[in-house]
Structures are given as C-alpha cells and as structure tokens.
Amino acid sequence: MTLFNLAKKNIKGNLKNYLLYFFSMVISVVIFYTFSSLMYIPEIKDAVSNMASTMTQTSYMLIGFLTIFIGYSNAFFTRKRKKEVALYSLLGVKKKVIARMLFFENVIIGTITLLAGLLLGVLLSRLFMMLLLKLLGAPIVVSFSIPIEAIITTAVVFTAITLFTSAQSYLLIYRFKLIELFQADSKGEKVPKASFISAAVSIFLLAGCYWLMFNAMAMLAMPLVLVGTYLLFRSFTVYSLTRAQKNKAKYYRGINIIGTSHLLYRVKGNALMLTVIALIITAAVPYLHAAFSEYATTEKEAHNAAPFSYLHLSKGEASDDQIRSLIVKDKDHPITDQLSIPVIQVKGKTSAPFRDRDELPVNLISEQTFHSMKQVLRLGDIPDLSDNEAIAIKKYIDQPASDFAGKEVDVQLPQGTYSLTINKLEEKEVRLTSGAELLYLVIDDTTFNGIAGQLSPLIYKAYKVEDEKTTKETSDVLMTLAAKETEMRTFYERYKHLQKFTGMKMFVVSSLALVLLAASGSVIYFKQLTEAHSDKGRYDILRKIGVSRREVRSTISKQNLFVFILPLFIGVLNAAMLTLSVTIQYDADLSDNIVSFLYAIAAYGVIYLGYYVLTINSYNRIVNK
Structure with a gap:
C-alpha cells in the first residue's frame, strides 16, 4: 500500500508534465468509445447499412496508431524519469520495488484516463450521434443510451495498451546500468556534418516525387516522399543551419547563437520525429480534404449521377400514367420539365480509341x-x-477529344451494318441508366427514324420538379413501385445515398484526423519539454550573465517555431502536390478542391498553432523562471 501511495505522490508531483498526455489520451478514449457505441445505437444502424464494418475497420486503425503513440509518449516520460530512478537505486531501494512503483504509476495514469474518457464519452456521445445524423441527412432525434x-x-x-506501456516502465530499471541512468540527460548528440550533396539529393528526391505525382505515378512517388522528407530534415536542415552560422551579422545578434546552436545540436534526434509528423500531415490532410470536398459537392455529384428528379423506363401507357399521377399528386413539388426520351441500344465497332472498341455499347x-x-x-449546342x-x-x-473526330463507328443492325462518322466528341455526361457511363x-432525325424502323427504341420518361432534395415521400413510393413493375431512378434516392x-466519411476522417493531430502535437510537446528540462542549467547560466527574460523567451519562440513550422510546411507541401495532381488527373473542379484543401489546412493549422503556443509557454516556465 505504501508503494502505491508513493506512485500516486509521484504522479501529483509530475502532474504538469502529464496534463497534455492526459488530454490526448482522454480524446482518444472518447473517440474510440464513440466509434464503438455507434454500432449499438438503433437510429445510427437504421441510417447506415454498413455501420459495423466501417466502425470496426476504423477502430483497428485507431488501436494501431494509439499503441504507437502511447508507446512513443511513454518513452519520453521514461527518459525524463531515469535520473529519479537512479536516485532511488542509489538510496538502496531494490530494483524490483522501483519497477513495481513505475508499473503502478502507469496503471494509475491509464485508469484515470480511461475512466475520464469513458465518462466524457458517455456525456458527449449523444452530441456526436446527432452530429453524425446531421451529416447523414437523417432525422437527428436520438435517444440517450449507454451501450455496455x-x-x-x-x-x-485501453487496459491492454496500459498494461503494455506499464510493462515497458517496469523493465526500465533492468535495461540500464546505474551510471547510464544518471547520465541520461548529459548524453549529447554529435552535430552531424553539413553535406551540400545530401541536402541537394533531398530536394531532388522531393521534386522527383512531385513530377511522378503529376504524371499519374503517385504510388511510385510515395517511397520517394518518405526518403526525401527524412533526408530533408536530416541533411538539408543541417546545411541550412550551418549556413546561418556563417551569416555572422545575424548569428551574433542578440542570443541567436544559442537558438541556432541548440537546433543544430538537436537536429539528429529531431529528424526522425519531424519526418514522422510531416508524413502524418502528408497522409492526413489529403484525406481530410477529400472528406470536405466530397461532402461539399454531394448535391453536384447527385445531379451528375441522376440528372432528372424522376426517370423510369416506359413499360406501357397504364404504368406510365400511374407513375405520372403520383408525381403530379405531390403539390409541394410541381413539375417543371417533362420529357420522353427514345434511345436505340446497339453494339458497334470503331477505330476511335474507346475501350471495348471491338464490341462497343452505343x-x-x-x-x-x-x-x-x-x-x-x-449540354450546350x-x-x-x-x-x-x-x-x-x-x-x-483516355485520349484527347480531338483523337476521336473523323473516326467511324459501325453499328450492327438487323438489316446489316450502318457506318457513322464522329463529327466531334463532347466531354459531357448523359446518365439515363445506373452503372458504368455509356x-x-x-444522329440526325431522319437517320434515327430509319434505324428505329429496324430496332424499336427504349422510351425513358423523365421529370424535373421543384425542390427535388425534399421529395422523400414521393420518391419512396415510386421506388417501392419500381421494385414491382418498372425500372426507376430518383434524384432524392441518389442524393441521400451519396x-x-x-x-460517414466526413465523420470518420475528421475523428481520426483529430486523434492524429492531438498525438502529433503532443509528441512535439513532450520532446521539447524533455529538451527544456535537459537545457535548464544552460539557460540559468545565461540569466546569470545578464540575458533578459524577454530575450530568452524570444529564443525559445524561434527555436520552437522552427520545430513546429518545418514539418507542417513540408507536410502541407507534400499534401498539396498530391491533391493537385489527383485533381488534374481526374479533371475535377480545381476551385472547389482548392477551397476544400484550404478548409482542411485551416482546421489542422489552428489546432496546431494552439500546441505551439502551449509548448513555448511550458518551455518558458521551465527554463526562464
């Protein structure tokens, strides 16, 4: 019991250092509980058909990342505690007792974060569910429940993850000799040599991977992004900082010498961390952008897939009249356009560069x-x-539109082959059927009527009505009728499906991005605070020789800005190149994608800025009292 109390006392003494870790862990527990609970809420299950598989896949991703993050964070705390552990050992406390104390500390922290996260998750679960239902366009009335x-x-x-990290702490005292524990903070890093060639290679690799992205080889570019980004932090930053040292006028101004030397001294240890964070941003921002973009363009995509409010294949006058009467009966959505669309379906062969050119559906x-x-x-003229x-x-x-002009299409008719010459290809879309684009x-009216004498056209009946996004009742009735008698497509059904x-994608991606952001910001925070405790003595010397608190804070702000802004800039640059290349490749709307990308960057940047401010304030409190 005494050992357990000592563990609690140690946690209270280090509470300031643990607060952000608690915060990140509680967010993770809340989001994981929310994902798990969604599978058991009737309103959510009714709104989303594949809820279980979606949430299960997301949960696995979350578990994998959280295990890495918690293990990484635990390593920072472990390094900070090495000297304290060595002192216990020097005072005669047995290794087994110290190991148990560290184990208990981790268990207590894990238990507190789990209970706090579950409590907050239960309290906020209804809010998250209402938000999800709002995104899904479903009724947002949801009952309060606590799925056991x-x-x-x-x-x-989270108990399994806590036991894993607790075991890491337990083994700490057995992994290091006493002298190694005392010298944990004094072990320095050798300043890496500046290499212009290595720095140039990093820029060349990143430029090369961007070129591959814009030439439809994004998958091939990904390994180069990883290597190029690491070399950038490992070599280019060293080269840039050594060049900054040679700028004597700026280097010796104020205490810039301290900030620059500190960054150069720590760059080797920070390179891997900065690379990982930049790659997280590289991966997270495009997904966040895609979620914003797809959700914002849902109505537009629904119009592309179902251009008419109601469209059905004619099965006879009686069926057509029944359907029309149901549409006319809906007085809240009067008909604005009504069309009868005859279509002749044939097979053809062509020299034009279409896919399936030898058996081309026309x-x-x-x-x-x-x-x-x-x-x-x-469609235009x-x-x-x-x-x-x-x-x-x-x-x-797959080819420029000009490659199709002048090519012949030979269509197969009952009385033989009829040749048509393509005057022009219009890169537009007509959707009368579901499935792949046809x-x-x-063709001119006379030719069409002549072919119709050999093959009877299919007749599609199309209607446009006012305010088609709210035609739920009529759409449901027509879709039920379609299942029995005729093919039917409605804008409302397609819009709600999309x-x-x-x-759902917006909700899942945003939640995962929040966890990634909290984790990456926390990792930088823990790393910088670990360095702050190591450098406290050096800053005390600066204060004694007359350096003002203001100058010290300015140096802290600059060196932390470098650590925060560099991975953010490189990650955003990588993400921007990837997003722009995909947008151009698939001929998507450039302006819409730019707006969605800026939204993603803004959402990421604002929270990232909060971590920066928190870090410099905490760093300043440690070294600049």
Whole structure:
C-alpha cells in the first residue's frame, strides 16, 4: 500500500508534465468509445447499412496508431524519469520495488484516463450521434443510451495498451546500468556534418516525387516522399543551419547563437520525429480534404449521377400514367420539365480509341431528343448533322477529344451494318441508366427514324420538379413501385445515398484526423519539454550573465517555431502536390478542391498553432523562471 501511495505522490508531483498526455489520451478514449457505441445505437444502424464494418475497420486503425503513440509518449516520460530512478537505486531501494512503483504509476495514469474518457464519452456521445445524423441527412432525434458492449470494448482495448506501456516502465530499471541512468540527460548528440550533396539529393528526391505525382505515378512517388522528407530534415536542415552560422551579422545578434546552436545540436534526434509528423500531415490532410470536398459537392455529384428528379423506363401507357399521377399528386413539388426520351441500344465497332472498341455499347439518340434534353442537362449546342454524322457524348475518356473526330463507328443492325462518322466528341455526361457511363451518339432525325424502323427504341420518361432534395415521400413510393413493375431512378434516392456515404466519411476522417493531430502535437510537446528540462542549467547560466527574460523567451519562440513550422510546411507541401495532381488527373473542379484543401489546412493549422503556443509557454516556465 505504501508503494502505491508513493506512485500516486509521484504522479501529483509530475502532474504538469502529464496534463497534455492526459488530454490526448482522454480524446482518444472518447473517440474510440464513440466509434464503438455507434454500432449499438438503433437510429445510427437504421441510417447506415454498413455501420459495423466501417466502425470496426476504423477502430483497428485507431488501436494501431494509439499503441504507437502511447508507446512513443511513454518513452519520453521514461527518459525524463531515469535520473529519479537512479536516485532511488542509489538510496538502496531494490530494483524490483522501483519497477513495481513505475508499473503502478502507469496503471494509475491509464485508469484515470480511461475512466475520464469513458465518462466524457458517455456525456458527449449523444452530441456526436446527432452530429453524425446531421451529416447523414437523417432525422437527428436520438435517444440517450449507454451501450455496455461499447464500454467493455473500450475498457479491454485501453487496459491492454496500459498494461503494455506499464510493462515497458517496469523493465526500465533492468535495461540500464546505474551510471547510464544518471547520465541520461548529459548524453549529447554529435552535430552531424553539413553535406551540400545530401541536402541537394533531398530536394531532388522531393521534386522527383512531385513530377511522378503529376504524371499519374503517385504510388511510385510515395517511397520517394518518405526518403526525401527524412533526408530533408536530416541533411538539408543541417546545411541550412550551418549556413546561418556563417551569416555572422545575424548569428551574433542578440542570443541567436544559442537558438541556432541548440537546433543544430538537436537536429539528429529531431529528424526522425519531424519526418514522422510531416508524413502524418502528408497522409492526413489529403484525406481530410477529400472528406470536405466530397461532402461539399454531394448535391453536384447527385445531379451528375441522376440528372432528372424522376426517370423510369416506359413499360406501357397504364404504368406510365400511374407513375405520372403520383408525381403530379405531390403539390409541394410541381413539375417543371417533362420529357420522353427514345434511345436505340446497339453494339458497334470503331477505330476511335474507346475501350471495348471491338464490341462497343452505343446508345443512339436523335437531334430532336438532344435539344429537348440540353436545357435540363446543360449540354450546350452542337453543330447540324448530315446523314451519317454523329456527335459522341462521353465524359470520361483516355485520349484527347480531338483523337476521336473523323473516326467511324459501325453499328450492327438487323438489316446489316450502318457506318457513322464522329463529327466531334463532347466531354459531357448523359446518365439515363445506373452503372458504368455509356457512350451516346447524337444522329440526325431522319437517320434515327430509319434505324428505329429496324430496332424499336427504349422510351425513358423523365421529370424535373421543384425542390427535388425534399421529395422523400414521393420518391419512396415510386421506388417501392419500381421494385414491382418498372425500372426507376430518383434524384432524392441518389442524393441521400451519396450524403450518407460522404457524411460517414466526413465523420470518420475528421475523428481520426483529430486523434492524429492531438498525438502529433503532443509528441512535439513532450520532446521539447524533455529538451527544456535537459537545457535548464544552460539557460540559468545565461540569466546569470545578464540575458533578459524577454530575450530568452524570444529564443525559445524561434527555436520552437522552427520545430513546429518545418514539418507542417513540408507536410502541407507534400499534401498539396498530391491533391493537385489527383485533381488534374481526374479533371475535377480545381476551385472547389482548392477551397476544400484550404478548409482542411485551416482546421489542422489552428489546432496546431494552439500546441505551439502551449509548448513555448511550458518551455518558458521551465527554463526562464
């Protein structure tokens, strides 16, 4: 019991150092509990069909990262405690007793964070669920409940992680000799040699990986990003700092000599940490951007996939009239456009660079039909066509549109082959069916009517109504009817499907990004505070020789800014190149993607700035009292 009390006393004495660790761990417990509890909430399960698999995969990712983060954080605390452990040993305390004390400390910390996280998770779970339902576009009325299964899962996972880190602390006293423990803070790092060649190689590798990204080889670029980023921190920073030392006017101004020398002295130890954080940002920001972008463009994508409010394949006059009467009956959503779209489906062969060119599915529509659709679908004008000319409409192609002009398409008809010459390819989209995008050929009315004499067209009935995002009741009735009698596509059904998918992605990615951000900010914080305790004596000497507190704080701010801003800048640069290359490759909307990327950077940067301010304040309290 005495040993347990001593462990509690040690925790109280180091409470300031543990606070941010507590904060990061509590956030992790809250998010993990939230993910676990979502699988057992009826309202969430009804809104999302694949909830269990999504949450399970996310939980595994979270467990893996948290294990690494907690182990890494524990290593920092271990280093700080080495001298204290050595003192206990010197006073005659047995190694077994010291090991048990360290084990108890970890268990107490783990228990407190687990209980605090579970309590906060239970209190905030309803808020998180309402937020998720809001993102999914589902009714946000949710009952308050505490799933016991989620509490048990969270407790088991974090207990296992706590026992793992406690075992690390337990073995500390056995891994090092007494003299090594006393000299833990005095062990210095050799200043790495500045190499222009190595620094140039790091820039060359990063430039090379950006070139690969913009040439559709992003997967090949990823290993180069890793190596280039590490060399940048390991060599380029050393080279830059040694160059700064040669700028005598600036180097000897104030106490810049202290800040620059400190960074150069510590750069080897910081290189791996800064690389890991930069790579975390490189990976996290594009995912966060993608989540923002996809959620923001949900309505636009729904219009691309389902351009009409209601669209169905005609199965006869009686069925068509029944469907139309249901649409007309909805007085809150009056019809603004109504179209009848004849389409002839044929197979063809072509010399144009389409996929499946030897057995090409082709949908033929007449000029008259095209002109009736173009206003609704915003297709623009096309030139007048002669007997055997056609305008091809297909958005996603592998070659420039000019490569298709003048090519022939031979379509198979009951009475033989009919050749059509592509006048122009329009990189636009017509969606009348679900599944893969099909090729549409617009031909003149006379040719269409002649082919219709050999093959009966399929007739699609299309309707546009006002405020189509709120047509739930009518859409549900029509989709139920479609399951029995006819094919039906509604804008509302597609919009809600995409909203659920992007909303869930937004929730999951944002939660994971928050954990990654809290962890990476905490790692820098722990590292810098470890260095602050090691350097406290040096700053005491500076204060004694007349250096003002203001000058010391200025130096602390600059050297911490370097440690915080460099991985953020490199991570954002890597992420920006990757995002821009993907945007250009897939011909996505550049302005929308830039806005979404800026949102992701702003969300990441604001919290990252908070960690920077917290770090310099804590560092200053340690060395500048």
